[in-house]
Amino acid sequence: MSTPIQIRTRDDEKNYDFSPYPSSWIQIGWSHEVGRGEVRPRRALGRELVIFRGQDGQVRVLDAYCPHLGAHLGVGGAVIGDELRCPFHGWQFDGSGACTKIPYASKIPGRARVGAWTVREVNGQILVWHDADGRPPWFEIPEVPEFGSSEWTRPRIYETTIRTRWRELVENGVDRGHFFALHGFPEPPELEFRTDGHRFSMTSRVRWRRFGVERTVTLDIDGYGACFAVTRGHGEAPFMVLGCPMPIDANTIIHRQAVIVSRRLPPLVRSAVARFVGWTAMREFRRDVPIWQNKVVIPRPVLCDGDGPIVRFRTWARQFEPGAGPASAAAE
Ligand code: FES
Ligand SMILES: [Fe+2]
Known part of the structure:
Protein backbone atom coordinates (compact mmCIF):
# COMPACT_ATOMS: atom_id res chain seq x y z
CA MET A 1 0.00 0.00 0.00
CA SER A 2 1.44 3.35 -0.92
CA THR A 3 1.18 6.37 1.33
CA PRO A 4 -0.20 9.43 -0.42
CA ILE A 5 2.40 12.13 -0.82
CA GLN A 6 1.39 15.39 0.75
CA ILE A 7 2.91 18.33 -1.05
CA ARG A 8 3.26 21.34 1.15
CA THR A 9 3.64 24.82 -0.21
CA ARG A 10 6.43 26.67 1.54
CA ASP A 11 4.92 28.92 4.20
CA ASP A 12 6.74 31.97 2.86
CA GLU A 13 5.22 31.38 -0.58
CA LYS A 14 1.63 31.33 0.56
CA ASN A 15 1.20 34.99 -0.23
CA TYR A 16 -0.97 35.83 2.77
CA ASP A 17 -2.56 39.27 2.46
CA PHE A 18 -3.88 39.21 6.04
CA SER A 19 -2.34 38.99 9.49
CA PRO A 20 -2.01 35.65 11.30
CA TYR A 21 -3.23 37.30 14.52
CA PRO A 22 -6.58 39.06 14.06
CA SER A 23 -8.01 41.46 16.65
CA SER A 24 -10.63 39.17 18.17
CA TRP A 25 -11.51 36.75 20.92
CA ILE A 26 -9.38 33.64 20.52
CA GLN A 27 -10.28 30.34 22.11
CA ILE A 28 -7.14 28.95 23.75
CA GLY A 29 -8.68 25.92 25.46
CA TRP A 30 -11.68 24.21 27.01
CA SER A 31 -12.91 24.86 30.54
CA HIS A 32 -12.64 21.19 31.46
CA GLU A 33 -8.90 21.21 30.69
CA VAL A 34 -8.12 23.52 33.62
CA GLY A 35 -9.59 22.48 36.96
CA ARG A 36 -9.49 24.56 40.14
CA GLY A 37 -5.88 24.93 41.23
CA GLU A 38 -4.53 23.64 37.91
CA VAL A 39 -1.97 25.18 35.52
CA ARG A 40 -1.58 24.57 31.77
CA PRO A 41 1.04 25.85 29.35
CA ARG A 42 -0.31 26.93 25.95
CA ARG A 43 1.36 28.12 22.77
CA ALA A 44 -0.91 30.63 21.01
CA LEU A 45 -0.69 33.88 19.06
CA GLY A 46 3.02 33.39 18.45
CA ARG A 47 3.91 33.27 22.12
CA GLU A 48 3.91 31.11 25.22
CA LEU A 49 1.03 31.54 27.63
CA VAL A 50 0.08 30.04 30.97
CA ILE A 51 -3.53 29.34 31.93
CA PHE A 52 -4.46 28.75 35.56
CA ARG A 53 -7.63 28.52 37.61
CA GLY A 54 -7.59 30.03 41.09
CA GLN A 55 -9.27 28.51 44.13
CA ASP A 56 -12.07 31.04 43.48
CA GLY A 57 -12.84 29.13 40.24
CA GLN A 58 -11.76 31.98 37.96
CA VAL A 59 -9.47 31.37 34.99
CA ARG A 60 -6.50 33.70 34.47
CA VAL A 61 -4.04 33.86 31.57
CA LEU A 62 -0.53 35.35 31.73
CA ASP A 63 2.51 35.50 29.46
CA ALA A 64 4.48 32.42 30.37
CA TYR A 65 8.04 33.61 30.93
CA CYS A 66 8.93 34.78 34.41
CA PRO A 67 10.58 38.24 34.34
CA HIS A 68 13.06 37.14 37.03
CA LEU A 69 15.23 34.54 35.26
CA GLY A 70 12.91 33.31 32.55
CA ALA A 71 11.32 30.08 33.82
CA HIS A 72 8.12 28.94 32.08
CA LEU A 73 5.35 29.53 34.61
CA GLY A 74 3.22 26.84 32.96
CA VAL A 75 5.78 24.09 33.53
CA GLY A 76 5.95 23.34 37.22
CA GLY A 77 4.19 26.54 38.33
CA ALA A 78 1.70 26.13 41.19
CA VAL A 79 -1.56 27.85 42.09
CA ILE A 80 -1.45 29.41 45.55
CA GLY A 81 -4.93 30.72 46.38
CA ASP A 82 -5.77 32.75 43.27
CA GLU A 83 -2.15 33.42 42.33
CA LEU A 84 0.58 31.58 40.43
CA ARG A 85 3.97 30.70 41.91
CA CYS A 86 6.99 30.33 39.66
CA PRO A 87 8.70 26.94 39.99
CA PHE A 88 12.25 28.36 39.83
CA HIS A 89 12.58 30.80 42.78
CA GLY A 90 9.01 30.99 44.03
CA TRP A 91 8.05 34.51 42.94
CA GLN A 92 4.27 34.82 42.99
CA PHE A 93 2.03 36.62 40.44
CA ASP A 94 -1.62 37.62 40.57
CA GLY A 95 -4.11 37.65 37.68
CA SER A 96 -3.09 41.20 36.72
CA GLY A 97 0.48 39.97 36.20
CA ALA A 98 1.88 41.84 39.23
CA CYS A 99 4.43 40.12 41.46
CA THR A 100 2.89 39.95 44.94
CA LYS A 101 5.51 37.98 46.81
CA ILE A 102 9.19 37.01 46.71
CA PRO A 103 9.82 34.50 49.50
CA TYR A 104 13.42 35.64 50.15
CA ALA A 105 13.28 39.42 49.46
CA SER A 106 12.12 42.37 51.55
CA LYS A 107 11.27 44.56 48.55
CA ILE A 108 9.50 43.65 45.27
CA PRO A 109 11.12 45.35 42.24
CA GLY A 110 8.69 47.61 40.35
CA ARG A 111 9.41 45.88 37.05
CA ALA A 112 8.48 42.48 38.44
CA ARG A 113 5.39 41.80 36.37
CA VAL A 114 4.27 39.67 33.45
CA GLY A 115 1.77 40.42 30.69
CA ALA A 116 -1.82 39.57 31.60
CA TRP A 117 -4.64 38.73 29.17
CA THR A 118 -8.30 39.66 29.27
CA VAL A 119 -10.15 36.36 29.66
CA ARG A 120 -13.73 35.18 29.15
CA GLU A 121 -15.08 31.76 29.95
CA VAL A 122 -18.31 30.95 28.08
CA ASN A 123 -19.80 27.86 26.42
CA GLY A 124 -17.18 25.63 28.05
CA GLN A 125 -14.47 27.66 26.28
CA ILE A 126 -11.56 29.73 27.56
CA LEU A 127 -11.02 32.78 25.34
CA VAL A 128 -8.51 35.61 25.45
CA TRP A 129 -8.84 39.01 23.85
CA HIS A 130 -6.15 39.83 21.31
CA ASP A 131 -6.02 43.28 19.77
CA ALA A 132 -3.30 44.03 17.24
CA ASP A 133 -3.36 47.69 18.34
CA GLY A 134 -3.60 47.09 22.09
CA ARG A 135 -7.22 48.20 22.51
CA PRO A 136 -9.58 46.71 25.11
CA PRO A 137 -12.35 44.40 23.78
CA TRP A 138 -14.69 46.15 21.34
CA PHE A 139 -17.20 43.29 21.20
CA GLU A 140 -18.12 40.20 23.21
CA ILE A 141 -18.67 36.51 22.55
CA PRO A 142 -22.25 35.55 23.38
CA GLU A 143 -23.26 32.73 25.64
CA VAL A 144 -24.80 30.07 23.41
CA PRO A 145 -27.52 28.69 25.70
CA GLU A 146 -27.70 25.28 24.02
CA PHE A 147 -24.15 24.48 25.22
CA GLY A 148 -24.58 23.36 28.82
CA SER A 149 -28.37 22.99 28.49
CA SER A 150 -29.95 19.69 29.62
CA GLU A 151 -31.93 19.69 26.36
CA TRP A 152 -28.76 19.09 24.36
CA THR A 153 -26.10 16.37 24.54
CA ARG A 154 -22.71 16.97 26.07
CA PRO A 155 -20.28 18.24 23.43
S1 FES B 1 12.60 32.58 37.22
FE1 FES B 1 10.69 32.78 38.13
S2 FES B 1 11.13 33.17 40.18
FE2 FES B 1 13.07 33.07 39.25
FE1 LIG C 1 -15.21 23.04 3.00
Whole structure:
Protein backbone atom coordinates (compact mmCIF):
# COMPACT_ATOMS: atom_id res chain seq x y z
CA MET A 1 0.00 0.00 0.00
CA SER A 2 1.44 3.35 -0.92
CA THR A 3 1.18 6.37 1.33
CA PRO A 4 -0.20 9.43 -0.42
CA ILE A 5 2.40 12.13 -0.82
CA GLN A 6 1.39 15.39 0.75
CA ILE A 7 2.91 18.33 -1.05
CA ARG A 8 3.26 21.34 1.15
CA THR A 9 3.64 24.82 -0.21
CA ARG A 10 6.43 26.67 1.54
CA ASP A 11 4.92 28.92 4.20
CA ASP A 12 6.74 31.97 2.86
CA GLU A 13 5.22 31.38 -0.58
CA LYS A 14 1.63 31.33 0.56
CA ASN A 15 1.20 34.99 -0.23
CA TYR A 16 -0.97 35.83 2.77
CA ASP A 17 -2.56 39.27 2.46
CA PHE A 18 -3.88 39.21 6.04
CA SER A 19 -2.34 38.99 9.49
CA PRO A 20 -2.01 35.65 11.30
CA TYR A 21 -3.23 37.30 14.52
CA PRO A 22 -6.58 39.06 14.06
CA SER A 23 -8.01 41.46 16.65
CA SER A 24 -10.63 39.17 18.17
CA TRP A 25 -11.51 36.75 20.92
CA ILE A 26 -9.38 33.64 20.52
CA GLN A 27 -10.28 30.34 22.11
CA ILE A 28 -7.14 28.95 23.75
CA GLY A 29 -8.68 25.92 25.46
CA TRP A 30 -11.68 24.21 27.01
CA SER A 31 -12.91 24.86 30.54
CA HIS A 32 -12.64 21.19 31.46
CA GLU A 33 -8.90 21.21 30.69
CA VAL A 34 -8.12 23.52 33.62
CA GLY A 35 -9.59 22.48 36.96
CA ARG A 36 -9.49 24.56 40.14
CA GLY A 37 -5.88 24.93 41.23
CA GLU A 38 -4.53 23.64 37.91
CA VAL A 39 -1.97 25.18 35.52
CA ARG A 40 -1.58 24.57 31.77
CA PRO A 41 1.04 25.85 29.35
CA ARG A 42 -0.31 26.93 25.95
CA ARG A 43 1.36 28.12 22.77
CA ALA A 44 -0.91 30.63 21.01
CA LEU A 45 -0.69 33.88 19.06
CA GLY A 46 3.02 33.39 18.45
CA ARG A 47 3.91 33.27 22.12
CA GLU A 48 3.91 31.11 25.22
CA LEU A 49 1.03 31.54 27.63
CA VAL A 50 0.08 30.04 30.97
CA ILE A 51 -3.53 29.34 31.93
CA PHE A 52 -4.46 28.75 35.56
CA ARG A 53 -7.63 28.52 37.61
CA GLY A 54 -7.59 30.03 41.09
CA GLN A 55 -9.27 28.51 44.13
CA ASP A 56 -12.07 31.04 43.48
CA GLY A 57 -12.84 29.13 40.24
CA GLN A 58 -11.76 31.98 37.96
CA VAL A 59 -9.47 31.37 34.99
CA ARG A 60 -6.50 33.70 34.47
CA VAL A 61 -4.04 33.86 31.57
CA LEU A 62 -0.53 35.35 31.73
CA ASP A 63 2.51 35.50 29.46
CA ALA A 64 4.48 32.42 30.37
CA TYR A 65 8.04 33.61 30.93
CA CYS A 66 8.93 34.78 34.41
CA PRO A 67 10.58 38.24 34.34
CA HIS A 68 13.06 37.14 37.03
CA LEU A 69 15.23 34.54 35.26
CA GLY A 70 12.91 33.31 32.55
CA ALA A 71 11.32 30.08 33.82
CA HIS A 72 8.12 28.94 32.08
CA LEU A 73 5.35 29.53 34.61
CA GLY A 74 3.22 26.84 32.96
CA VAL A 75 5.78 24.09 33.53
CA GLY A 76 5.95 23.34 37.22
CA GLY A 77 4.19 26.54 38.33
CA ALA A 78 1.70 26.13 41.19
CA VAL A 79 -1.56 27.85 42.09
CA ILE A 80 -1.45 29.41 45.55
CA GLY A 81 -4.93 30.72 46.38
CA ASP A 82 -5.77 32.75 43.27
CA GLU A 83 -2.15 33.42 42.33
CA LEU A 84 0.58 31.58 40.43
CA ARG A 85 3.97 30.70 41.91
CA CYS A 86 6.99 30.33 39.66
CA PRO A 87 8.70 26.94 39.99
CA PHE A 88 12.25 28.36 39.83
CA HIS A 89 12.58 30.80 42.78
CA GLY A 90 9.01 30.99 44.03
CA TRP A 91 8.05 34.51 42.94
CA GLN A 92 4.27 34.82 42.99
CA PHE A 93 2.03 36.62 40.44
CA ASP A 94 -1.62 37.62 40.57
CA GLY A 95 -4.11 37.65 37.68
CA SER A 96 -3.09 41.20 36.72
CA GLY A 97 0.48 39.97 36.20
CA ALA A 98 1.88 41.84 39.23
CA CYS A 99 4.43 40.12 41.46
CA THR A 100 2.89 39.95 44.94
CA LYS A 101 5.51 37.98 46.81
CA ILE A 102 9.19 37.01 46.71
CA PRO A 103 9.82 34.50 49.50
CA TYR A 104 13.42 35.64 50.15
CA ALA A 105 13.28 39.42 49.46
CA SER A 106 12.12 42.37 51.55
CA LYS A 107 11.27 44.56 48.55
CA ILE A 108 9.50 43.65 45.27
CA PRO A 109 11.12 45.35 42.24
CA GLY A 110 8.69 47.61 40.35
CA ARG A 111 9.41 45.88 37.05
CA ALA A 112 8.48 42.48 38.44
CA ARG A 113 5.39 41.80 36.37
CA VAL A 114 4.27 39.67 33.45
CA GLY A 115 1.77 40.42 30.69
CA ALA A 116 -1.82 39.57 31.60
CA TRP A 117 -4.64 38.73 29.17
CA THR A 118 -8.30 39.66 29.27
CA VAL A 119 -10.15 36.36 29.66
CA ARG A 120 -13.73 35.18 29.15
CA GLU A 121 -15.08 31.76 29.95
CA VAL A 122 -18.31 30.95 28.08
CA ASN A 123 -19.80 27.86 26.42
CA GLY A 124 -17.18 25.63 28.05
CA GLN A 125 -14.47 27.66 26.28
CA ILE A 126 -11.56 29.73 27.56
CA LEU A 127 -11.02 32.78 25.34
CA VAL A 128 -8.51 35.61 25.45
CA TRP A 129 -8.84 39.01 23.85
CA HIS A 130 -6.15 39.83 21.31
CA ASP A 131 -6.02 43.28 19.77
CA ALA A 132 -3.30 44.03 17.24
CA ASP A 133 -3.36 47.69 18.34
CA GLY A 134 -3.60 47.09 22.09
CA ARG A 135 -7.22 48.20 22.51
CA PRO A 136 -9.58 46.71 25.11
CA PRO A 137 -12.35 44.40 23.78
CA TRP A 138 -14.69 46.15 21.34
CA PHE A 139 -17.20 43.29 21.20
CA GLU A 140 -18.12 40.20 23.21
CA ILE A 141 -18.67 36.51 22.55
CA PRO A 142 -22.25 35.55 23.38
CA GLU A 143 -23.26 32.73 25.64
CA VAL A 144 -24.80 30.07 23.41
CA PRO A 145 -27.52 28.69 25.70
CA GLU A 146 -27.70 25.28 24.02
CA PHE A 147 -24.15 24.48 25.22
CA GLY A 148 -24.58 23.36 28.82
CA SER A 149 -28.37 22.99 28.49
CA SER A 150 -29.95 19.69 29.62
CA GLU A 151 -31.93 19.69 26.36
CA TRP A 152 -28.76 19.09 24.36
CA THR A 153 -26.10 16.37 24.54
CA ARG A 154 -22.71 16.97 26.07
CA PRO A 155 -20.28 18.24 23.43
CA ARG A 156 -18.13 15.92 21.34
CA ILE A 157 -14.85 17.71 20.92
CA TYR A 158 -12.42 17.72 18.00
CA GLU A 159 -9.09 19.50 17.53
CA THR A 160 -7.15 19.68 14.28
CA THR A 161 -3.74 21.25 13.70
CA ILE A 162 -3.44 22.79 10.22
CA ARG A 163 -0.68 24.67 8.39
CA THR A 164 -2.77 27.66 7.38
CA ARG A 165 -4.21 30.94 8.70
CA TRP A 166 -7.63 31.66 10.19
CA ARG A 167 -9.26 33.49 7.25
CA GLU A 168 -8.95 30.48 4.96
CA LEU A 169 -11.20 28.44 7.27
CA VAL A 170 -13.84 31.09 7.72
CA GLU A 171 -13.91 31.92 4.01
CA ASN A 172 -14.73 28.26 3.31
CA GLY A 173 -18.32 28.80 4.47
CA VAL A 174 -19.09 31.41 1.79
CA ASP A 175 -17.18 29.58 -0.94
CA ARG A 176 -20.25 28.13 -2.70
CA GLY A 177 -18.48 26.37 -5.54
CA HIS A 178 -16.29 24.14 -3.39
CA PHE A 179 -19.26 22.41 -1.71
CA PHE A 180 -20.16 21.06 -5.11
CA ALA A 181 -16.72 19.98 -6.28
CA LEU A 182 -14.77 19.14 -3.10
CA HIS A 183 -17.55 17.97 -0.77
CA GLY A 184 -19.63 16.24 -3.42
CA PHE A 185 -22.88 18.09 -2.74
CA PRO A 186 -25.39 17.49 -5.53
CA GLU A 187 -25.44 21.24 -6.20
CA PRO A 188 -23.95 24.38 -4.61
CA PRO A 189 -25.93 25.60 -1.57
CA GLU A 190 -28.21 28.62 -1.66
CA LEU A 191 -26.40 31.21 0.43
CA GLU A 192 -27.47 34.36 2.19
CA PHE A 193 -24.65 36.31 3.79
CA ARG A 194 -25.18 39.34 6.02
CA THR A 195 -22.75 41.41 8.04
CA ASP A 196 -23.35 43.69 10.99
CA GLY A 197 -20.21 45.27 12.47
CA HIS A 198 -18.10 42.50 14.01
CA ARG A 199 -20.76 39.90 13.22
CA PHE A 200 -21.73 37.93 10.18
CA SER A 201 -24.64 35.61 9.71
CA MET A 202 -25.15 33.19 6.93
CA THR A 203 -27.98 30.89 5.94
CA SER A 204 -27.03 28.01 3.73
CA ARG A 205 -29.60 25.63 2.22
CA VAL A 206 -28.35 22.38 0.81
CA ARG A 207 -30.37 19.76 -1.03
CA TRP A 208 -29.04 16.40 0.00
CA ARG A 209 -29.78 12.88 -1.14
CA ARG A 210 -29.07 10.05 1.30
CA PHE A 211 -30.30 6.46 1.16
CA GLY A 212 -32.58 7.38 -1.74
CA VAL A 213 -34.33 10.14 0.21
CA GLU A 214 -33.95 13.77 -0.80
CA ARG A 215 -34.00 16.38 1.94
CA THR A 216 -33.04 19.99 2.43
CA VAL A 217 -30.65 20.79 5.27
CA THR A 218 -30.62 24.40 6.45
CA LEU A 219 -27.56 25.68 8.26
CA ASP A 220 -27.46 29.00 10.10
CA ILE A 221 -23.94 30.18 10.83
CA ASP A 222 -23.27 33.14 13.13
CA GLY A 223 -19.78 34.55 13.40
CA TYR A 224 -18.57 36.92 16.12
CA GLY A 225 -15.21 38.36 15.18
CA ALA A 226 -12.60 36.46 13.23
CA CYS A 227 -12.31 33.27 15.26
CA PHE A 228 -15.70 32.25 16.67
CA ALA A 229 -18.58 30.77 14.68
CA VAL A 230 -21.60 28.79 15.74
CA THR A 231 -23.48 26.63 13.24
CA ARG A 232 -27.07 25.52 13.81
CA GLY A 233 -28.33 22.61 11.74
CA HIS A 234 -32.12 22.48 11.47
CA GLY A 235 -34.40 19.62 10.53
CA GLU A 236 -35.46 16.33 12.16
CA ALA A 237 -32.12 16.02 13.93
CA PRO A 238 -31.12 19.47 15.18
CA PHE A 239 -27.40 19.84 15.85
CA MET A 240 -24.92 22.61 16.58
CA VAL A 241 -21.20 23.06 15.99
CA LEU A 242 -18.90 25.63 17.59
CA GLY A 243 -15.84 26.27 15.45
CA CYS A 244 -12.89 28.33 16.69
CA PRO A 245 -9.53 28.58 14.94
CA MET A 246 -6.63 29.50 17.25
CA PRO A 247 -3.42 30.82 15.66
CA ILE A 248 -0.40 29.05 17.18
CA ASP A 249 2.15 30.92 15.07
CA ALA A 250 2.18 32.77 11.75
CA ASN A 251 1.65 29.59 9.73
CA THR A 252 -0.26 27.17 11.96
CA ILE A 253 -3.63 27.03 13.65
CA ILE A 254 -5.48 24.62 15.89
CA HIS A 255 -9.14 24.41 14.94
CA ARG A 256 -11.38 23.47 17.86
CA GLN A 257 -14.86 22.15 17.24
CA ALA A 258 -17.62 21.08 19.64
CA VAL A 259 -20.70 19.22 18.37
CA ILE A 260 -23.99 18.85 20.26
CA VAL A 261 -27.31 17.26 19.30
CA SER A 262 -30.82 17.91 20.57
CA ARG A 263 -32.04 15.57 23.33
CA ARG A 264 -35.53 15.81 21.84
CA LEU A 265 -34.50 12.79 19.78
CA PRO A 266 -35.05 9.33 21.31
CA PRO A 267 -31.89 8.23 23.19
CA LEU A 268 -30.72 5.59 20.70
CA VAL A 269 -31.34 7.82 17.70
CA ARG A 270 -29.72 10.71 19.52
CA SER A 271 -26.40 8.99 20.10
CA ALA A 272 -26.38 7.66 16.54
CA VAL A 273 -27.09 11.17 15.22
CA ALA A 274 -24.40 12.70 17.45
CA ARG A 275 -21.84 10.21 16.12
CA PHE A 276 -23.04 10.69 12.55
CA VAL A 277 -22.99 14.50 12.70
CA GLY A 278 -19.54 14.52 14.31
CA TRP A 279 -18.23 11.97 11.84
CA THR A 280 -19.73 13.74 8.81
CA ALA A 281 -18.57 17.17 9.94
CA MET A 282 -15.03 15.86 10.46
CA ARG A 283 -15.01 13.88 7.21
CA GLU A 284 -15.98 17.00 5.25
CA PHE A 285 -13.58 19.14 7.25
CA ARG A 286 -10.71 16.75 6.46
CA ARG A 287 -11.40 17.20 2.76
CA ASP A 288 -10.63 20.90 3.14
CA VAL A 289 -7.41 20.38 5.12
CA PRO A 290 -5.05 19.35 2.27
CA ILE A 291 -6.45 22.23 0.18
CA TRP A 292 -5.69 24.76 2.93
CA GLN A 293 -2.25 23.33 3.65
CA ASN A 294 -1.14 23.48 0.04
CA LYS A 295 -2.96 26.48 -1.43
CA VAL A 296 -1.78 30.05 -1.82
CA VAL A 297 -3.84 33.21 -1.31
CA ILE A 298 -4.92 35.10 -4.42
CA PRO A 299 -5.54 38.67 -3.20
CA ARG A 300 -7.51 39.55 -6.35
CA PRO A 301 -9.07 36.24 -7.33
CA VAL A 302 -10.66 35.53 -10.68
CA LEU A 303 -14.26 34.86 -9.63
CA CYS A 304 -17.36 33.75 -11.52
CA ASP A 305 -21.03 34.53 -10.85
CA GLY A 306 -21.70 31.28 -8.94
CA ASP A 307 -18.84 31.71 -6.49
CA GLY A 308 -20.60 33.27 -3.51
CA PRO A 309 -19.80 36.44 -1.52
CA ILE A 310 -16.04 35.90 -1.18
CA VAL A 311 -15.16 39.55 -1.79
CA ARG A 312 -17.83 40.77 0.68
CA PHE A 313 -16.51 38.31 3.24
CA ARG A 314 -12.93 39.56 2.81
CA THR A 315 -14.08 43.17 3.11
CA TRP A 316 -15.82 42.29 6.41
CA ALA A 317 -12.73 40.41 7.63
CA ARG A 318 -10.50 43.45 7.09
CA GLN A 319 -11.78 45.12 10.28
CA PHE A 320 -9.76 42.59 12.35
CA GLU A 321 -6.46 43.54 10.74
CA PRO A 322 -3.80 45.63 12.53
CA GLY A 323 -4.59 49.33 12.08
CA ALA A 324 -8.27 48.63 11.32
CA GLY A 325 -11.12 48.14 13.77
CA PRO A 326 -14.80 48.82 14.34
CA ALA A 327 -14.79 52.04 12.29
CA SER A 328 -13.75 50.28 9.10
CA ALA A 329 -16.72 47.92 9.52
CA ALA A 330 -19.10 50.88 9.60
CA ALA A 331 -17.60 52.14 6.35
CA GLU A 332 -18.31 48.87 4.54
S1 FES B 1 12.60 32.58 37.22
FE1 FES B 1 10.69 32.78 38.13
S2 FES B 1 11.13 33.17 40.18
FE2 FES B 1 13.07 33.07 39.25
FE1 LIG C 1 -15.21 23.04 3.00
